Amino acid sequence: xxxxxxxxxxxxxxxxxxxxxxxxxxxxxxxxxxxxxxxxxxxxxxxxxxxxxxxxxxxxxxxxxxxxxxxxxxxxxxxxxxxxxxxxxxxxxxxxxxxxxxxxxxxxxxxxxxxxxxxxxxxxxxxxxxxxxxxxxxxxxxxxxxxxxxxxxxxxxxxxxxxxxxxxxxxxxxxxxxxxxxxxxxxxxxxxxxxxx
Numbered sequence: 276x277x278x279x280x281x282x283x284x285x286x287x288x289x290x291x292x293x294x295x296x297x298x299x300x301x302x303x304x305x306x307x308x309x310x311x312x313x314x315x316x317x318x319x320x321x322x323x324x325x326x327x328x329x330x331x332x333x334x335x336x337x338x339x340x341x342x343x344x345x346x347x348x349x350x351x352x353x354x355x356x357x358x359x360x361x362x363x364x365x366x367x368x369x370x371x372x373x374x375x376x377x378x379x380x381x382x383x384x385x386x387x388x389x390x391x392x393x394x395x396x397x398x399x400x401x402x403x404x405x406x407x408x409x410x411x412x413x414x415x416x417x418x419x420x421x422x423x424x425x426x427x428x429x430x431x432x433x434x435x436x437x438x439x440x441x442x443x444x445x446x447x448x449x450x451x452x453x454x455x456x457x458x459x460x461x462x463x464x465x466x467x468x469x470x471x472x
Contacts, residue, residue, distance in 0.1 A: 281391045282346045282368070284426055285326075289349035293327035297357065299457045301333035305386070307452050308415055308469050318381040321407065323369060324388035328354030328362060334384075335361040342380075344372065370399035372407070381412045389437070390419045390429040397432075398440050405444040405472065414446060414470040421456075421463035434466055446470035 285292060302309070312318075318339045322331045325343035327350060335341040335358065343358070345351040346368040355364050367374040369385075369392060383404050392400060404414050418432045438448050450469035 279346070279368075281427055285347035286349045289327075289347065289353050292350065293353040293357070295458065296327045297329050299329070301330050304457055305330065305384075305415075305467075307454065308450050308467055311413060311450060311469055312382070319379070319409075320382045320384065321375075321378075321380040322362075323372070323383065323385045323404075324391075325354055325362075325364070326350055326387070328357040330384060330386060331362045332358040334382075339382075342378070344368070344374070370396045370403055372403055375407055378407065379409045379412075380407055381409050383408055383412070383414045385415065386417045387419055389416055389432050391427075393430055394436070397437065401437070401441050401444050401446070405441075405446055408446075408472045410472055412472055414441075414472070416468045416470075418466040418468065419463065420466065421460070424460075434468060437468060441468075441470050446472055 320334050320339050320341045321344065322341060323344045325331045325345045328343060331341045331343040342363045342365060343354060344365055344367045345354055346366060351364055351366060365374045389397060408414055418434060419429060422429055447470060448468060449471050452467050454465045456463040456465060
């Protein structure tokens, strides 16, 4: 895996970030789109950029088969400790996801990752996720609006571009909402896009 300054940041600050991420409940962050899944159980789920494992654990606790993708080694180790054996952890990254060969998923979650990808990588990621998504499965992407106050740099995220390119990949938008930042960071807001295939 090539050196990436953002991945290096998450590795170096894993302990602090893990505490921060797990201080907010999964339902508080993602509750607005859960209604699109009448019965979220026994589903194969891919959590890309799984961080400290908050979302992966919550989804696994509902009875799902969850694979967590995380490129930052130390953060992944925190996630493994947090989720236990209920989640399968793999070190990998968008846009290629080379670890995923013949797997397919009923739900793919990409939370707080999109701003770390270039425009081209975002397009490549949508193509790859469309390949991995089962028919009638859901792809959930959260878009971060706002700058970082540390070494990280947020690439531009544009919901309209994401929606249009997703459409060209055979994905249909079914949900688009805005929300405040649950960690109360100044100047930061979120947008959630949900697509189906």
